[in-house]
Amino acid sequence: xxxxxxxxxxxxxxxxxxxxxxxxxxxxxxxxxxxxxxxxxxxxxxxxxxxxxxxxxxxxxxxxxxxxxxxxxxxxxxxxxxxxxxxxxxxxxxxxxxxxxxxxxxxxxxxxxxxxxxxxxxxxxxxxxxxxxxxxxxxxxxxxxxxxxxxxxxxxxxxxxxxxxxxx
Numbered sequence: 723x724x725x726x727x728x729x730x731x732x733x734x735x736x737x738x739x740x741x742x743x744x745x746x747x748x749x750x751x752x753x754x755x756x757x758x759x760x761x762x763x764x765x766x767x768x769x770x771x772x773x774x775x776x777x778x779x780x781x782x783x784x785x786x787x788x789x790x791x792x793x794x795x796x797x798x799x800x801x802x803x804x805x806x807x808x809x810x811x812x813x814x815x816x817x818x819x820x821x822x823x824x825x826x827x828x829x830x831x832x833x834x835x836x837x838x839x840x841x842x843x844x845x846x847x848x849x850x851x852x853x854x855x856x857x858x859x860x861x862x863x864x865x866x867x868x869x870x871x872x873x874x875x876x877x878x879x880x881x882x883x884x885x886x887x888x889x890x
Contacts, residue, residue: 724748724758726773736773740766746791757802761790765804767819777819782806795836797856803842807831812844814859837877847871851885 724738724745743762751757754770765779782791782804789808797803802815810832831847841862842854851865851872870888878884 724756724768724773738766738768738773738775740775740778743790747793749794749796751796752800757794757796759791759794759804761808763790763806763808765791765794765802765815779804779815779819781813782811783809789831792833795834795842797836798840799857801856803834803836803856805832805834805844810846812842812854814856831871833874835875835877838881843875843877843883845872845875845885849887849889851875851883 725734726736726738727733728735738758741758741760741762741764743760745758745760748756748758750770755776756768756770757765758768759765763782766775767777768775789806791804791806793805795803797814800817803812804815805812812832812834832844835843837843837853840856842856843851844854845851849868849871852861853863854860855862865883868885868887868889872885872887875883875885
């Protein structure tokens with residue numbers, strides 16, 4: 723369940739019900755709507771003031787490990803990127819909430835970060851990092867070299883990327 727609160731009085735203004743498992747996170751969209759994601763493998767769009775449900779985005783699935791959607795990024799063009807360790811995919815959704823792109827190139831848990839120029843950086847416990855075109859979904863590069871799962875990455879200046887791993 724999500725709740726909208728009055729920050730001054732502490733009063734609950736709206737209860738947003740619809741997810742059938744734990745809510746992993748929420749974000750405010752540029753137009754004022756609320757986006758939430760959950761371990762039920764869905765994303766939901768809510769009216770930002772009234773809390774009324776507007777849309778359900780379905781496409782992520784459970785591969786048996788029980789994980790749901792781990793995070794979301796709002797892309798420069800207003801599209802929504804979601805990533806899931808449960809199905810090891812990255813998905814991009816447009817403003818009409820239809821899936822534009824699905825990448826299942828990673829073979830294990832996946833995380834993402836936005837890069838300049840509309841690109842997406844992903845990394846995984848499959849020991850790789852990947853760079854994607856955020857508009858077309860085209861794979862631009864696969865970065866290999868780690869011998870254990872990649873735990874994180876950071877965009878440095880001059881288009882360089884720093885990554886860290888369990889390979890010491």
